[in-house]
Amino acid sequence: MVLSKTASETDVSVHSTFASRYVRTSLPRFKMPENSIPKEAAYQIINDELMLDGNPRLNLASFVTTWMEPECDKLIMDSIxxxxxxxxxxxxxxxxQNRCxxxxxxxxxxxxxxxxxxxGVGTVGSSEAIMLAGLAFKRKWQNKRKAEGKPYDKPNIVTGANVQVCWEKFARYFEVDLKExxxxxxxxxxxxxxxxxxxDENTICVAxxxxxxxxxExxxxxxLNDLLIExxxxTGWDTPIHVDAASGGFIAPFLYPELEWDFRLPLVKSINVSGHKYGxxxxxxxxxIWRSKEDLPEELIFHINYLGADQPTFTLNFSKGSSQVIAQYYQLIRLGYEGYRNVMENCHENAIVLKEGLEKTGRFNIVSKDSGVPLVAFSLKDNKRHDEFEISEMLRRFGWIVPAYTMPADAQHITVLRVVIREDFSRTLAxxxxxxxxxxxxxxxxxxAKVNAKLAMAEEEEAKSGTVVKKTAIETQREVAAFWKKYVSERKTNKNKIC
Structure with a gap:
């Protein structure tokens, strides 16, 4: 009597994904496939490809939260x-949302x-929040100029050159001149x-x-408030202030409660903050958040009733998930003032630990301040032989994602590395x-030594050919970097060595 049988080709229920044909074909890149595949196979092959992403917890480039308590994770999934x-x-x-x-x-x-x-209103992030605040300022300024019979076609906004790109987007999308x-x-x-x-008289706000x-920082x-009041x-103008507190809005109230930056200042009319950062x-x-109803023009608010009741709305999009709003409320009542203060104090102390550790190497200048957002920005004291971009690239081998970037205009010759200290970054990790x-x-x-030897050989060849050209320091540095990158590439292709 036969108690077992060989699975047929069509009996896919007993097949492992790795024993099936689905791992022998490339995933679709441009067109939807004609045929379906089992849910287990779809999950496995997508999950496998996602393994090549970096580890979010070790992504020190991002200000965005990468860990929440399991209870909040459950609330998110229940409301997704x-x-x-x-x-x-x-x-x-x-x-x-209204409570938040x-x-x-x-x-x-x-x-x-x-x-x-x-x-106030919840948004998908500070970028949308800034767009909404900017629109409110622009409309208020236009209404005032119209009432005075003055031109209202050349609004501008004043910011620092260090603003996040969303301010540039606002200026370009909504035709506002950006003065940096x-x-x-x-x-x-x-x-x-x-x-x-x-x-000037066309300035809708200073950000x-x-x-x-x-x-x-x-x-x-x-x-800014005091100078603008004067x-x-x-001038007889009433130029207001918007505070972009995307990163610092959930830090200052807990670490620096005496610092006056918010609605305690009369010219501050609106503030944005990212719940997904230090929220x-x-x-x-x-x-x-707006200071008062008068600071949000009524004509920007839409009223809809096709979902069952009259609903006011002021957003750039329509549909969005509820889970993050619920998660924000969870954090506010779960942690309270005490909990947020403890988290921010931990972040600040771990930033100091990292800063002091870097200073002890004797190789770095610290660009960031001890106060402000808990992060450490630092640059090499001597970058003639190697630079910050090389350090950033090589740290990837250890799993760390640490960005290197140049400063904005007039300080672009400064290159820095930046480590953002989030809630889940411990002293041990620092x-x-x-x-x-x-x-x-x-x-x-x-x-x-190897790079310089190659450069010396190259210069010797140039001397022999009679085409010696004196190089500037930056040209020499670029050649060093190019040789180094070539060296790393060669090591990666050498199967007998690990890079």
């Missing part, structure tokens, strides 16, 4: 199928009564004095950054990163 825009169908979710707006507005010292509702205050070596944020000098992307919003008195929520949530950076430096120190 809710469309936030269906407010009549999901009234509790709408209520949770109120809590954040009070955190930013909005002039509200004890039970007065704040004016240039940076200089050693001063990588907007100078309030120069910013106020650039303000200050609470936590520069480049080095984490807070701009002096208080000084200029407004002299401690996964990517996909931002907030914009110490390990310093060790790995030292390993990279040690290895780089062994490379220039």
């Amino acid at each position: 199928n809710k469309n936030y825009v269906d407010m009549d169908e999901y009234p509790v979710t709408t209520e949770l 707006v109120n809590m954040i507005a009070h955190l930013f010292n909005a002039p509200l009564g004890e039970s007065e509702a704040a004016v 205050v240039k940076l200089r070596e050693g001063y990588y944020v907007m100078d309030p004095v120069k910013a106020v000098e650039m303000v 200050a950054i609470l936590g520069s992307t480049l080095n984490g 807070f701009e002096d919003v208080k000084l 200029k407004n008195k002299e 401690l929520v996964y990517a996909g949530i931002g907030w914009v 110490e390990r990163l310093v060790i790995d950076i030292q390993k990279v430096l040690h290895e780089l120190d062994t490379l220039p």
Whole structure:
């Protein structure tokens, strides 16, 4: 009696994905496939390809949250199928968003009564929040100019050259001239004095950054406010301030409560903050808060009723998930003021540990400040033999993703590496990163001898041919970098060596 049988070709239920034909064919890149595949195979082959992505927890380039508690993960998954825009169908979710707006507005010292509702909205991030705030400023300025019978076709906005790219997008998309205050070596944020000098009658607002992307530094919003008040008195203008607190909005209230940067300053009319940065929520949530109803023109608010009830809406998109709004509310009530303060203090202390570890190597200049966003921006004291881009590339071998970049205009000759300290970056990881950076430096120190030898040979060949051309320092540095990159490439292709 036969108790077993051989599986037929069509009996796919007993096949392992790796024993099936699905791993022998390339994944579609341009056209949808004609035939279906089993769900297990689809999951396996996609998951396998995703293994080539970097580890989010070791992505030190990003300010965005990469870890949340399992209980919040469950809330997110339980609500992942809710469309936030269906407010009549999901009234509790709408209520949770309103609670978040109120809590954040009070955190930013909005002039509200004890039970007065704040004016604000949840967005998919600070980029959308900035677009909305900018539109409100532009419309208010246009309305005022129209009422005065003055031209309203050339609005401008004043920012520092260190602003995030979303400000450039706003200016280009909505036809606003972007006037940037240039940076200089050693001063990588907007100078309030120069910013106020650039303000004219067509300026819809001055944008200050609470936590520069480049080095984490807070701009002096208080000084900007005071200088702008004086200029407004002299000119009769009423130029307002927007604070881009994408990174610093959930840091300053807990680490620097006495710092005046928010609605305590009379010219601050709106503030944006990223819930998915130090608001401690996964990517996909931002907030914009207005000082009062008067600061958000009513004509920008749409009212719709085709989802079952009258619903006011002021967004650039329509449908979006509810899960991140719910996750933000979870964090606000789960951590409270005490919890957020503890998290921010931990981040700050671990940033100091990393900074001190880098200083002890004697090889780096620290570009960031001890106060501000908890990050460490640093550059090589001597980059003649190797540069920051090489360090960034070699750290990838250890799993670390550390960006290297040049500063904006007028400081572009400065190249820095930046490590963002998030909630899940421990002291142990900070110490390990310093060790790995030292390993990279040690290895780089062994490379220039080979590179210089090749350069010497090349120069000797040029001398023999009588075509010697004196090179500048930057040309020599570029040749060194080119030789180094070629050397690394050769090592990678050598099967007997590991790189």
